[in-house]
């Protein structure tokens with residue numbers, strides 16, 4: 064017993080995995096990854112908890128030009144509440160962090176954050192605080208945050224201190240800001256936390272922009288969201304994007320399919336890859352033939368239109384994402400579309416083609432004029 068405990072403690076920070084399976088269909092490789100990461104690392108029957116967390120951070124007080132590129136935002140406070148699977152609040156966490164990179168506060172930070180110099184000087188160094196936090200989260204944690212930024216900055220700070228191995232990614236999580244928009248406003252809006260609290264007529268006891276208060280408010284909103292809807296609309300954080308083909312992610316959500324590719328050295332190479340460009344119907348597995356080939360809408364995104372003989376039109380979207388190291392990966396979605404939407408895609412391609420032609424024509428004329 065003692066021996067087992069010791070072993071367990073030793074492994075605690077070896078490879079804590081916060082992955083979990085959302086209620087969507089997942090591909091075989093993803094299952095394999097979960098099983099592998101579960102193997103020997105999770106206690107059997109460990110309790111699942113929702114961890115609703117919030118971060119406060121600082122940025123370079125002397126402007127973007129002088130910032131440390133590896134750490135544009137330095138975390139100053141972590142606040143979190145733990146909810147059990149019935150969404151009952153069971154614990155809370157708060158830790159102030161002593162700044163080590165930007166010792167002076169940016170004026171924006173000073174404006175919104177109610178933490179003075181003395182409080183910050185008494186804070187823990189980031190590595191200590193974050194280990195304490197991840198330990199408190201437990202091994203079967205489902206993260207919930209307001210928006211997507213906190214998870215990214217948490218990982219970027221971990222990476223800066225060479226501690227990223229403590230939090231394996233890609234990370235499945237619930238974006239409460241996105242879910243609030245979808246449930247109450249019918250679309251992805253990006254409301255402020257305060258707006259959502261007012262909207263739901265929740266009491267405002269503590270001030271905003273202190274990590275624990277914001278986590279508490281986010282948890283209150285999360286508790287009101289319909290459970291099934293939440294499960295079906297989980298998000299994937301790809302700060303730690305798939306590196307190899309076997310790590311690529313294929314997810315089927317209600318109404319659409321999502322694919323997250325491995326890395327490519329350039330955008331062009333990504334768009335040449337067959338796995339990236341293929342349009343397979345996610346409902347029957349048949350190849351959906353392209354009716355409009357992939358075309359670029361802007362430098363970061365492409366669209367296409369495909370047709371499955373059984374399931375009709377699919378609208379394809381590719382977003383090219385750049386990693387911190389300057390490499391690229393792709394997020395592709397395929398969504399069923401009706402005749403009207405199909406016509407819109409055709410029209411869009413035609414418009415873009417005309418626009419480009421006109422631009423080329425203009426450039427040519429301008430060139431001629433100068434001679």
Ligand SMILES: [Zn+2]
Nearest residue numbers: 344347371374
């Ligand atoms: Zn089909």
